[in-house]
Amino acid sequence: MDITDFYDTFFEEAEELLADMERHLLELDVENPDAEQLNAIFRTAHSIKGGAGTFGFEALQHTTHLFENILDHARHGELKLRRDIVDTFLETKDMLNDQLAAYRNGEEPDQEAYERICKTLQQLALAEMGNNLAAAPAPATKPPASAATPAPEAAPAEAASASGAPAADHLLITFLGVSENNRALLIEELEQFGTLHRRSGDDSRYEVELETTTSADDIEAVMCFIIEPEQIAIQTLPAGQASDSSDRSSAAAPAQQPTTASEQPASAQQTAAPAAPAADQAPAPAKPAAEAQKSAPEPAQKPAGKPATKPKVGAESSSIRVSVEKVDQIINLVGELIITQSMLDQTVSELDGGIANGALINGMSLLQRNARDLQESVMSIRMIPMDFVFSRFPRVVRETSSKLGKEIELCTEGESTELDKSLTERIIDPLTHLVRNSLDHGIELPEARVAAGKPRKGKLTLSARHQGGNIIIEVSDDGAGLNREKLLAKARENGLSVSDSMTDDEVWQLIFAAGFSTAKEVTDVSGRGVGMDVVKRNIQSLGGHVQIMSTPGQGTTIRIVLPLTLAILDGMSIKVGDEVFILPLSTVLQSLQPTKDELYEMAGQDLVLRVRDEYLPVIAVHEAMDVANAQTDPLRSIAVIVQGEGRRYALLVDELIGQQQVVVKNLETNYRKVPGVSAATILGDGSVALILDIPGLHQLSLSKKETHRPRRATAPAPLPPTEVNAL
Secondary structure, three states: OOOHHHHHHHHHHHHHHHHHHHHHHHHHHHHOOOOOHHHHHHHHHHHHHHHHHHHHHHHHHHHHHHHHHHHHHHHOOOOOOOOOHHHHHHHHHHHHHHHHHHOOOOOOOOOOHHHHHHHHHHHHHHHHHHHHHHHHHOOOOOOOOOOOOOOOOOOOOOOOOOOOEOOOEEEEEEEEOOHHHHHHHHHHHOOOOEEEEEEEEEEOEEEEEEEOOOOOHHHHHHHHHOOOOHHEEEOOOOOOOOOOOOOOOHHHOOOOOOOOOOOOOHHHHHHOOOOOOOOOOOOOOOOOOOHHHHHHHHHOOOOOOOHHHHHHHHHHHHOOOOOOHHHHHHHHHHHHHHHHHHHHHHHHOOOOOHHHHHHHHHHHHHHHHHHHHHHHHHHHHHHHHHHHHHHHHHHOOOOOOHHHHOOOEEEEEEEEEEEEEHHHHHHHHHHHHHHHHHHHOOOOHHHHHHOOOOOEEEEEEEEEEEOOOOOEEEEEEEEOOOOHHHHHHHHOOOOOOOOOOOHHHHHHHHHHHOOOOOOOOOOOOOOOOOOOOHHHHHHHOOOOEEEEEEEEOEEEEEEEEEEEOOOEEEEEEEEHHHHHHHHEEEHHHEEEOOHHHEEEHHHHEEEEEEEOOEEEEEEEEHOOOOOOOOOOOHHHHHEEEEEEEEEEEEEEOOEEEEEEEEEOOOHHHHHHOOOOOOOOOEEEOOEEEEEOOOOHHHHHHHHHOOOOOOOOOOOOOEHHHHHHHHH
16 A cells, blocks of 8 residues: 555645644633643644654654644643743744645755754743753652662762752763754753763664753653653662763663664664654653663554544545545536537527427426536535635734734634635735735724724724625724825825825725835835735736725725636626627626716717716727727617726627626636736637626726727717816
């Protein structure tokens, strides 16, 4: 059996476990930690350690071993948690993620980072546990490491000096099957306990003589943060043997322990490393070397991760892991099925009605319903809850607020709202920037909030909900809100074309301009004027748009509107000349026949359409898309009112064909990027129709107005001067 066949399963389960670990760490109350949370964090490290040992991922195994030991003391109340200790735990979790990613890519983890995190954990163990262990009496249930080895006992009278201070003992510490790198770390820690007189040996057996006033049990407890109890044996040397000479290595060795490398192979000792105590048991006591030699092969028969992974069996009995590529293939086939069904439906609609064709028409109706149900079922496979996205932000809020010196509470709503997996992965980066922006620019410092009569702790809310065929994601804060005058002044400073008559919505959109920032100084959080424009472009590339609502002194809400999926689209078919285009139905507000009294002309013959006292820019689709044989008279065209990027436009088209569901085909992947077009689809007759991008179409129309402007049959009325200024 090839064990590498199980790599992917281990990597996926380890990623899920680390995500749960981070969630528990962020929710942990350091003043009154919940025992269940500490146990869950410990079990995660224990499970990953077991799997890493099984697959031979040494760096991952050793890191989780150190981490597991510290967590074990924390869950037993022997380590008092603080915020900086939890930060170290979070840093360790990040390192485990990096190591996991390296092994997944067939690479070795970063050695320097690996050694740094190991040293950090060891120093934490020594600083936090060393003093506690030295001050506390040795546990009655744990015999000394050298209990099975006959050795002279130090009498209490001999351990005290005339001044009452304890006398120093000479300890012979033997490391079995410990690599050179780990030995260096161990010796560095031993130097903290006393004076090292001599050291000798190799990887299989290494001896160190230490003069110290610390008990053997306390030293062993600290060493076991780094290695297994079976890899260390400590013996108190008799007074006659304790000296600075180096000729007594054989005399000092315990009688029962092996004396040569051949008697105690390094490989046998190293296989003992994966052997960890079960999740619900205390760490095993240290054994004499003779017993360690007998028990060394045992870990191979008892996989370390087994107890913690038992619940997975029950969980997977009702689910199955399927690669995303297979799901995408099914979705593509369902899309082709819908296209074929549309072709058949169009063919049947052209047949003459009658008894003979009645059964065929009924069958086509049934096929249409079944195809729609099949499409919805397949699409639901790709849908995952927004909790997948929201779960990443407690860590972002914690670290960013700490850097900024702010107190911020994160609230999430609508975590169960589902979104297409491809969209959730691509929305994380834009949302991260919006959250950091709200933390930095939106929510005030605690002192400023108190002075303004607000609670000292700010509130940031992430919410998600369905609305029609879209999902609405909002980032809301209760901060100072946007300052209209400040934004306009900054825009003029940057050379942007603005006016005092701009609406609030238009002013708020200025923050998405490239290079726009109101920060007084550049920090590692924000201030460079990059990011918000990228956020807007990324969301537009997903077929969505961004809206901003802000009230000075009360806060700001940034709303992202996205389609539920990028695979299937509800659209409206329109005809311009001989060409058929698709408008996303979510962008269409209404359609009407314009009249002469509703059309106004601006300077340069640009048209606007008045709809309910609102003047909308007119976009002639035939001009923007260079369509021949189209209707050029706006009074004989149909105006379709659409919305894009928070603005409304009036599209002039020749004919409305109807509403239909279309399968989205990526045009940029299969051809190239086309201005004013977001994607393409295949119609029921087999022809290709372009899906229009509303904001892109507006920009395309503006660029072509100067070179492609036909003479209109009917001259519209001039726009009132006051409305010219408003536009």
